Amino acid sequence: MMSRFSSVPFPLRRSLATTVVRNPQIAIIGSGPAGFYTAQQIFKGHETAEVDVYERLPVPFGLVRFGIAPDHPDVKNCISTFNQIAKNRRFRFFGNVNIGTDVNVEELRKAYSAVVFAYGAADDKLLGIPGEDLKGVYSARSFVAWYNGLPGLETLNPNLDTDSVVVLGQGNVAIDVARILLTPVDILRTTDITEHSLASLCKSRVKRVHVVGRRGPLQVSFTPAELREMVKLPDCRPVFSKTNFEEIRQMSQEIPRTRKRLTELMVKTALDEPAPEDSARWTNARKEFHLNFLRSPSKFLPNSDSSGVKAVQFHINRLEGDRAISTGQTEELQCGLVLRSIGYRSRPLDEQMPFDSATGVVPNKLGRVTGCADLYCSGWVKRGPIGVLATTMNDAFETGKYVVEDLLSKPSIQDQKCGRDAVIDILRQKGVAVVSFEDWEKIDATEKKHGKEKGKPREKIFIIPEMLSIAKN
Amino acid sequence: MNFLKRFRPLILSNYLISTLRLTLCQRSVFVNNSRPSQLRVRHLRIQSCLLAGEYEYQDPKSPEEIVNVVFIDKAGRRIPIKGKIGDNILYLAHRHGIELEGACEASLACSTCHVYVHQDYTDRLTEPQEKEEDLLDMAPGLKQNSRLGCQITLTKDMEGIELTLPQITRNFYVDGHTPQPH
Numbered sequence: 001m002m003s004r005f006s007s008v009p010f011p012l013r014r015s016l017a018t019t020v021v022r023n024p025q026i027a028i029i030g031s032g033p034a035g036f037y038t039a040q041q042i043f044k045g046h047e048t049a050e051v052d053v054y055e056r057l058p059v060p061f062g063l064v065r066f067g068i069a070p071d072h073p074d075v076k077n078c079i080s081t082f083n084q085i086a087k088n089r090r091f092r093f094f095g096n097v098n099i100g101t102d103v104n105v106e107e108l109r110k111a112y113s114a115v116v117f118a119y120g121a122a123d124d125k126l127l128g129i130p131g132e133d134l135k136g137v138y139s140a141r142s143f144v145a146w147y148n149g150l151p152g153l154e155t156l157n158p159n160l161d162t163d164s165v166v167v168l169g170q171g172n173v174a175i176d177v178a179r180i181l182l183t184p185v186d187i188l189r190t191t192d193i194t195e196h197s198l199a200s201l202c203k204s205r206v207k208r209v210h211v212v213g214r215r216g217p218l219q220v221s222f223t224p225a226e227l228r229e230m231v232k233l234p235d236c237r238p239v240f241s242k243t244n245f246e247e248i249r250q251m252s253q254e255i256p257r258t259r260k261r262l263t264e265l266m267v268k269t270a271l272d273e274p275a276p277e278d279s280a281r282w283t284n285a286r287k288e289f290h291l292n293f294l295r296s297p298s299k300f301l302p303n304s305d306s307s308g309v310k311a312v313q314f315h316i317n318r319l320e321g322d323r324a325i326s327t328g329q330t331e332e333l334q335c336g337l338v339l340r341s342i343g344y345r346s347r348p349l350d351e352q353m354p355f356d357s358a359t360g361v362v363p364n365k366l367g368r369v370t371g372c373a374d375l376y377c378s379g380w381v382k383r384g385p386i387g388v389l390a391t392t393m394n395d396a397f398e399t400g401k402y403v404v405e406d407l408l409s410k411p412s413i414q415d416q417k418c419g420r421d422a423v424i425d426i427l428r429q430k431g432v433a434v435v436s437f438e439d440w441e442k443i444d445a446t447e448k449k450h451g452k453e454k455g456k457p458r459e460k461i462f463i464i465p466e467m468l469s470i471a472k473n
Numbered sequence: 474m475n476f477l478k479r480f481r482p483l484i485l486s487n488y489l490i491s492t493l494r495l496t497l498c499q500r501s502v503f504v505n506n507s508r509p510s511q512l513r514v515r516h517l518r519i520q521s522c523l524l525a526g527e528y529e530y531q532d533p534k535s536p537e538e539i540v541n542v543v544f545i546d547k548a549g550r551r552i553p554i555k556g557k558i559g560d561n562i563l564y565l566a567h568r569h570g571i572e573l574e575g576a577c578e579a580s581l582a583c584s585t586c587h588v589y590v591h592q593d594y595t596d597r598l599t600e601p602q603e604k605e606e607d608l609l610d611m612a613p614g615l616k617q618n619s620r621l622g623c624q625i626t627l628t629k630d631m632e633g634i635e636l637t638l639p640q641i642t643r644n645f646y647v648d649g650h651t652p653q654p655h
Binding site for chain 2: 072077078080081223224225257258259261388389391394
């Protein structure tokens, strides 16, 4: 281009150069639901904007692939929507690229009209109590990542040679891990659970799982469908202590609609005779699912040779309104495995990017990052790591809407930016093996093929070099 | 028609639907060779060889089949549509470009097709399954007249039904609660 221009007098050269308005290029960091749904909104609202989705792993879809339990395949149906979004010719996937180390946020901002943070929450909240680093104490998230094949977690080797497990926290993740621990292995065999975790679960001695919360039944965060699954689980009996529920039954009128059915199910299971279809199953069940309330963990106790955790010590609480107040009494629960399911935390990608470490989110208003006209955020990194798929979807739509609104108000923004080629150059110089969406489809096809041979929807690959070698063949 | 009603609520992956379609089409070839009085049955069976959502793309074949539906979108715009008996609300909305998401593709595994049903029509719908109620409990902005669009199949009785799409609200929790420090 420059050689053609060099014979043209300077003022004319400038005006020739500015007649072409380049399509806005948007970078989205993270290829989970937040990333894809934001991309969808941008395509819908803007006719020419192009979207590049960056993903740290060679494989896309984030928690849809790594967070949704293997026995909940229907929730993953949103992947067909994501595939359609990926087929848009304005969409481009950059897999195996780590924003922060391979290329940083500043370099993205120089190249793209807008950068959207949609990378979720990769860290766990810690309790900060003695014994938290004992063998046998893990975050529930690592356990989920272990059975879902997140690269790096295959060496977790959680201790399943125990009859009792304590799960701390009463959200849907806590219920998911309890369910995977208690579900008959033959049911798990036909899901996309990873081979190595299935082998461990086949040898599991776990008979009893306690899902423990600091507060009472009216403060649980899990949702009715998940609880109902536990109550109907084959070869498993729900054990809910009556003392937590008698008073709640009295006050059933005051419970808001969204909690009513959930609370009624817990109360009925705790206080009433089992329904005929449940009675035989509960009597003959070899495994137990416990809900323990008003217990805050204070210490993890090691066993005699300090090879791992032996018990959890709890403070017993009472409720004042919605708040848990310690009564001063304590209690111990014996267990060989503890899964801490008390929530996630986001972290900044590098030191320069705007991030509020107190709240653990990127400071923003409606998805527009405070004080930065070209930065946006979507999903858990925007409003905190809470909510189901629908919540993230609605949230991503909100961000997408404002990205489009801002792009439409400054149509020649991309002219001030150097474009994605600058980023591609940086990646090439660093020798990063970028995985395209077509490359991912080869990995996808291989997983499905191996899965079919075993009667599973897919056999997940969790070794990154293996993913890359399939992608690049 | 009954065939569709029976099959669609089941959890059908695209793979299963294709297999079903093949089986059904093979069966309809069988019926092809039988007596002319079987013609009506054959027509229905061929019609059943449809992927989820394709039925809604067919126009009503007669005025008796028409069921008028009004969608009210997130901006408050009224969008009147001519549906027909047997149409699934989610796929009907998709046909007409109405912004009703169906992330799990009508398999009762999400709450993204949440709609508010006009109060005059709430009792003309079939009672929700327990699974639908469980999912509605998770839907942002839940109200008494909330239903999942993918579970509503049009009948003549629903003539004139109005379905409102929920607003996206900021700072919502799944149960409308604002978190207090604890």
